[in-house]
Amino acid sequence: MSELLDLFREREALLEGHFLLSSGLHSPRYLQCARVLMDPVVATRLGALLAEKLGRLLPDVPSAVVAPALGGVLVAHEVARGFGCPGIFTERTDGAMALRRGFTLREGEPVVVVEDVITTGKSTREVLAALEPSGAKVIGVGSLVDRSGGAVDLGLPRASLITLEVPTWSAAECPLCAQGSAPVKPGSRR
Numbered sequence: 001m002s003e004l005l006d007l008f009r010e011r012e013a014l015l016e017g018h019f020l021l022s023s024g025l026h027s028p029r030y031l032q033c034a035r036v037l038m039d040p041v042v043a044t045r046l047g048a049l050l051a052e053k054l055g056r057l058l059p060d061v062p063s064a065v066v067a068p069a070l071g072g073v074l075v076a077h078e079v080a081r082g083f084g085c086p087g088i089f090t091e092r093t094d095g096a097m098a099l100r101r102g103f104t105l106r107e108g109e110p111v112v113v114v115e116d117v118i119t120t121g122k123s124t125r126e127v128l129a130a131l132e133p134s135g136a137k138v139i140g141v142g143s144l145v146d147r148s149g150g151a152v153d154l155g156l157p158r159a160s161l162i163t164l165e166v167p168t169w170s171a172a173e174c175p176l177c178a179q180g181s182a183p184v185k186p187g188s189r190r
């Protein structure tokens with residue numbers, strides 16, 4: 001895992017400092033998985049690693065990998081390459097996640113759901129709900145990064161390549177602000 005953390009730092013997919021997040025909260029860490037996934041060789045390697053790690057926990061071989069768009073699309077594609085099966089994605093239409101573009105799953109088909117980052121499990125749960133009408137059987141969940149520190153329980157086998165605590169604070173409670181530093185917006189740093 002430390003090797004992967006180094007890779008994330010090297011590619012500026014993991015920034016450390018004092019950040020103002022789009023939520024308005026402050027954090028000492030900022031994650032942007034697109035910064036590692038933009039390298040096709042790295043993306044393939046990460047997908048293979050996650051498929052291998054997740055595969056050890058699964059009762060069956062998945063016949064599809066599903067992820068929520070947009071952040072999960074490349075992850076589903078590369079994990080699917082690792083498993084040798086199709087990688088598909090759900091997307092939001094009229095507020096609800098759904099399979100579109102002719103993507104279909106069969107009743108009872110074993111599938112895994114992946115994401116770039118799992119935080120609360122909310123978007124994975126939305127994908128699980130979106131797949132319910134198909135009758136497909138979700139047998140496991142994976143993410144490149146688990147920023148819940150391992151706390152999210154979806155009642156399914158779950159694997160992540162990196163487990164990370166990413167604390168967030170309101171400006172008033174931010175210890176970094178208390179030390180006198182000013183937060184920066186990720187991406188504005190040069």
Ligand SMILES: [Zn+2]
Nearest residue numbers: 026174176177
């Ligand atoms: Zn702060």
